[in-house]
Amino acid sequence: MCYHVSNQFDAEEVAREFRLPEVKLDLFKKQYDFNGFEKPYLPVISKENPKELTAYRWRLVPSWVKEEKDWKANTLNARNDELFTKASYRDSWQNRCLVICTGFFEPHYPELGAKEHESWYIKPKNKKFFALGAIYSVWKGIPTFSIVTKDATPKMAAVHNDGERQPLILTGNAALSWLIPNLTQNEMINLMEFPYPDDQLDAYRTVDGIYNAKQNTNVPEAIKPYERPAFDALDLFGL
Structure with a gap:
């Protein structure tokens, strides 16, 4: 799953990096942590206008839905093996875009099956941005999107060890x-098997609470x- 991403650069910096004009990017505001359940707007490059950078809203809503309040499906992510058959996505697979972010977050369970988990952050090692x-x-x-997910690479499987999934990361000719x-x-299907190199990923534990909706993690x-956290060794002995 990929429910949280980051983009700490403003629209001008994103546009400059991709050498594209900004179009309707006023709805995008940089953040350290975008929570997909809040339906934020993120910068994208779409099939419709590949020479423009614009903002789409996270959480795909099919065009046939009458009222969004009645749409209960979790469509923040679209599994690659359900893309062509699941009702939520089968009318949209030909509408493709690249979501631009500086990294994404995944939960890691030190002990599988336990409730306690750590927050991990994954970012490109030698670039500013991912294209998902x-x-x-x-x-x-309203243009709404869902991030495609696939089976995790060995490095990502070790991080997201409960589920072993990851977002589809594209670069170079695969992104084009x-x-x-x-x-x-x-x-x-062939593109969704694109193997973004594990050695080009930085992955590390970050601040706890990324998946806690009550905690402000836009920091x-x-x-x-x-x-x-720092602690006094004497506390171990109750002194």
């Missing part, structure tokens, strides 16, 4: 190909390595 493969649907004039208008299902510490 996604699909979108325009609902009542994702935006080709008339891809077949077989061509998409710089959200994307920094975890630091164990």
